[in-house]
Amino acid sequence: MIVLAFLAQTLRIAIPYLFAAAGGVMSERAGLIALTLEGYMLGGAFGAAVGSYYSGSPVVGVLCGMIAGGLLALLYATAAQKFRANQVVTGVAINLLVIGLTRFFLRLLFDSSSNSPRVPGFTLAETGSGFVALAVNPLVWLGVLALVLVGWLLARTAFGLRVRAVGEHPEAAATVGVRVARTRYYAVTLSGVLAALGGVYLALDQHQFTDQMTAGRGFIALAATIFGRWAPRRVAIACLLFAAAETLQIQLQGTRALPSQFVEMIPYVLTIVALAGVVGRAVPPAALGREEPA
Amino acid sequence: MTGTEAIVPPAPPTSAQPDSAPPVRAGRVTEALLPPLVAILIALVVGDLLILTFGQSPAEVYRVLLAGTWGNAYGIGQVLYKATTLTFTGLAVALGIRAGLFNIGAEGQLAAGGFVAAVIGLLVPAATPGVVAALVCTLGAAGGGGVVGAVPGVLRARFGAHEVITTIMLNFVVLALLGWIVSAHLHVPESLHTPEIRSGAVTRLSDIFPVFHGSAANLTLLLALAAAAGVGWYLFRTRRGYELRAVGLQPDAAEYGGVDVAGVRWRALALSGALAGLGGVNFVLGYKHYYEEGFATGAGFLGIAVALVGRNNPWGVVVAALLFATLSQGGLAVNALVPKQMVEVLQAVVILAVATAVPSVRHAVRTAAAGLVRTGAKRS
Numbered sequence: 001m002i003v004l005a006f007l008a009q010t011l012r013i014a015i016p017y018l019f020a021a022a023g024g025v026m027s028e029r030a031g032l033i034a035l036t037l038e039g040y041m042l043g044g045a046f047g048a049a050v051g052s053y054y055s056g057s058p059v060v061g062v063l064c065g066m067i068a069g070g071l072l073a074l075l076y077a078t079a080a081q082k083f084r085a086n087q088v089v090t091g092v093a094i095n096l097l098v099i100g101l102t103r104f105f106l107r108l109l110f111d112s113s114s115n116s117p118r119v120p121g122f123t124l125a126e127t128g129s130g131f132v133a134l135a136v137n138p139l140v141w142l143g144v145l146a147l148v149l150v151g152w153l154l155a156r157t158a159f160g161l162r163v164r165a166v167g168e169h170p171e172a173a174a175t176v177g178v179r180v181a182r183t184r185y186y187a188v189t190l191s192g193v194l195a196a197l198g199g200v201y202l203a204l205d206q207h208q209f210t211d212q213m214t215a216g217r218g219f220i221a222l223a224a225t226i227f228g229r230w231a232p233r234r235v236a237i238a239c240l241l242f243a244a245a246e247t248l249q250i251q252l253q254g255t256r257a258l259p260s261q262f263v264e265m266i267p268y269v270l271t272i273v274a275l276a277g278v279v280g281r282a283v284p285p286a287a288l289g290r291e292e293p294a
Numbered sequence: 295m296t297g298t299e300a301i302v303p304p305a306p307p308t309s310a311q312p313d314s315a316p317p318v319r320a321g322r323v324t325e326a327l328l329p330p331l332v333a334i335l336i337a338l339v340v341g342d343l344l345i346l347t348f349g350q351s352p353a354e355v356y357r358v359l360l361a362g363t364w365g366n367a368y369g370i371g372q373v374l375y376k377a378t379t380l381t382f383t384g385l386a387v388a389l390g391i392r393a394g395l396f397n398i399g400a401e402g403q404l405a406a407g408g409f410v411a412a413v414i415g416l417l418v419p420a421a422t423p424g425v426v427a428a429l430v431c432t433l434g435a436a437g438g439g440g441v442v443g444a445v446p447g448v449l450r451a452r453f454g455a456h457e458v459i460t461t462i463m464l465n466f467v468v469l470a471l472l473g474w475i476v477s478a479h480l481h482v483p484e485s486l487h488t489p490e491i492r493s494g495a496v497t498r499l500s501d502i503f504p505v506f507h508g509s510a511a512n513l514t515l516l517l518a519l520a521a522a523a524g525v526g527w528y529l530f531r532t533r534r535g536y537e538l539r540a541v542g543l544q545p546d547a548a549e550y551g552g553v554d555v556a557g558v559r560w561r562a563l564a565l566s567g568a569l570a571g572l573g574g575v576n577f578v579l580g581y582k583h584y585y586e587e588g589f590a591t592g593a594g595f596l597g598i599a600v601a602l603v604g605r606n607n608p609w610g611v612v613v614a615a616l617l618f619a620t621l622s623q624g625g626l627a628v629n630a631l632v633p634k635q636m637v638e639v640l641q642a643v644v645i646l647a648v649a650t651a652v653p654s655v656r657h658a659v660r661t662a663a664a665g666l667v668r669t670g671a672k673r674s
Contacts, residue, residue: 033458035458035462075646079646079649079650083649083650083651083653083654084653084654085646085649085650085652085653086649086652088396088398088458088598089598089602089645089649090646090649090650092398092595092598092599092645093599093642093645093646093649094642094646095595096595096638096641096642096645097639097642097643097646099638100635100636100637100638100639100640100641100642101639103633103635103638104344104633104635104636104638104639107633107635108347108348108633113633216466219462219463219466222459223463226459259474259478261470261471261473261474261477262470262474264466264470265466265467265470265471268463268464268466268467269463269467271459271463272449272455272459272460272463272464272467275449275453275455275456275459275460276449276453276455276460277453277454277455284456289458
């Protein structure tokens with residue numbers, strides 16, 4: 001029973017990571033740094049809350065969240081690809097923009113500086129725990145499938161092959177007739193939609209939007225993307241690992257065995273170690289972050 | 295991809311040299327100033343839209359924003375205080391970019407600097423002369439930030455780990471570590487801050503000019519100006535600075551020219567971290583006299599904005615810091631009319647607009663300058 005509760009809790013924490021990391025893999029494999037995951041998630045969460053609140057249907061909320069994430073990703077892709085803007089600067093700016101916009105519209109629509117009113121979600125209980133609550137939530141199923149889908153796209157489809165080509169060697173891809181810019185637009189927009197679903201899940205699970213509710217989860221997903229070395233299967237394992245560590249910390253909270261801050265550090269420290277190449281060097285896609293692509 | 299450029303024979307460069315100087319210099323100024331100006335214009339338009347959505351008059355909101363910042367001594371003092379911290383983080387990011395490195399870790403470095411300053415201030419005997427204590431604390435702040443900056447520097451120089459990711463990840467690690475030290479060992483009960491320092495407080499501006507009463511501005515702002523001058527001197531007047539810029543522009547060429555690229559990189563990030571760390575003096579020694587969790591929040595990311603708008607020039611950074619500080623403080627002033635979060639949107643829009651305008655303007659100016667050079671060459 002304790003083991004089952006632990007697994008359910010781990011899965012529940014992992015869902016937003018799985019969505020956002022799927023977006024991270026998609027964007028970075030196409031050659032665009034995914035610093036924006038946090039912004040996509042927050043935008044998705046807000047879109048979901050607004051859509052669900054005004055329509056009364058969580059399905060509309062999901063769609064609104066996906067649109068919000070897609071639009072933000074399109075903004076990022078346009079700045080980085082069309083205007084050759086620096087990806088790091090643009091990424092940071094989009095994250096700040098989303099924080100500002102969600103706060104502004106929180107005041108405008110709900111006259112609050114902290115949270116939205118209660119919105120309909122897929123589960124009835126406020127904090128549904130256990131497998132039953134998880135199983136009735138379609139977003140949980142989607143989240144489990146997100147990285148599987150990205151893995152299939154990248155490995156088995158022509159589109160995926162083009163994505164990998166523009167992420168590794170855009171000039172070579174252009175030479176054989178791949179439309180580099182268009183491929184990147186598609187990949188990044190898809191990454192925005194996927195990451196936004198992570199935020200959608202959070203907002204609908206908690207039945208409201210709260211200011212900065214993603215709380216750095218986008219960066220944990222980015223850490224998982226890098227720690228999993230941009231390969232969907234390994235990235236999924238990284239997400240589950242980080243979520244399990246968090247669950248463990250929550251379970252141990254009462255015992256004071258381990259300060260929570262040390263658990264918070266785990267994803268980041270592991271990622272730094274992976275990048276430094278102490279155990280199996282993490283080598284990014286060759287054209288990642290390059291300012292002047294083909 | 296048309297390949298026409300290769301067919302056109304290049305203009306002989308020697309004859310164009312005497313004529314090329316004026317248009318290139320004018321082009322460089324345009325190239326530096328145009329993007330920030332365009333960005334501010336775009337931000338004003340977006341600001342108008344947001345204000346109108348909230349049913350207020352843009353003119354009135356901007357009037358209140360200016361009146362609440364540059365319209366009275368308290369407002370000016372608050373802007374100067376905020377600009378001081380942003381100058382340090384902006385200089386930190388700018389120095390990194392000059393070396394071709396992106397330091398997104400300024401927030402953690404700033405927090406570490408403030409923390410070390412606060413701890414040293416706690417440890418010194420209460421009888422220590424204020425100036426001596428302040429000096430030691432300031433050096434500690436630079437050291438604290440410098441160590442945090444040196445870690446990604448060494449990881450980059452030694453293992454090739456990209457500093458964008460390591461600095462951002464290190465932010466979370468440093469903040470969590472400091473959070474644990476403060477909450478487990480150093481905090482005043484029922485708070486998130488350390489006890490007050492025993493000595494080393496920096497004089498407030500209001501102690502000298504009483505009109506600034508109530509504002510947090512303090513003499514750390516002189517340190518910020520000195521840091522800007524120092525960075526300018528280091529980058530443009532010393533051999534080390536020359537090497538740093540060479541690595542930033544063309545690392546392979548610098549290496550070929552005998553520059554120790556790895557050494558330059560880790561020193562640049564350590565120095566960048568030290569600059570960000572110095573910003574902690576402003577809050578800890580100048581304002582609250584203790585380290586408080588979260589005091590650095592946002593200042594690191596805004597430092598990127600400040601460096602970008604200031605075009606990585608030390609004095610440009612000072613001006614950009616004043617601009618962003620005015621927006622931050624102005625948000626509080628207009629909060630009765632429109633949500634103060636409006637300025638957060640404006641700040642982000644300024645960054646986005648500058649980031650997209652810089653490559654476009656550079657391209658346009660270079661094309662125009664090339665045209666001028668070519669006509670000049672024809673004339674002579």
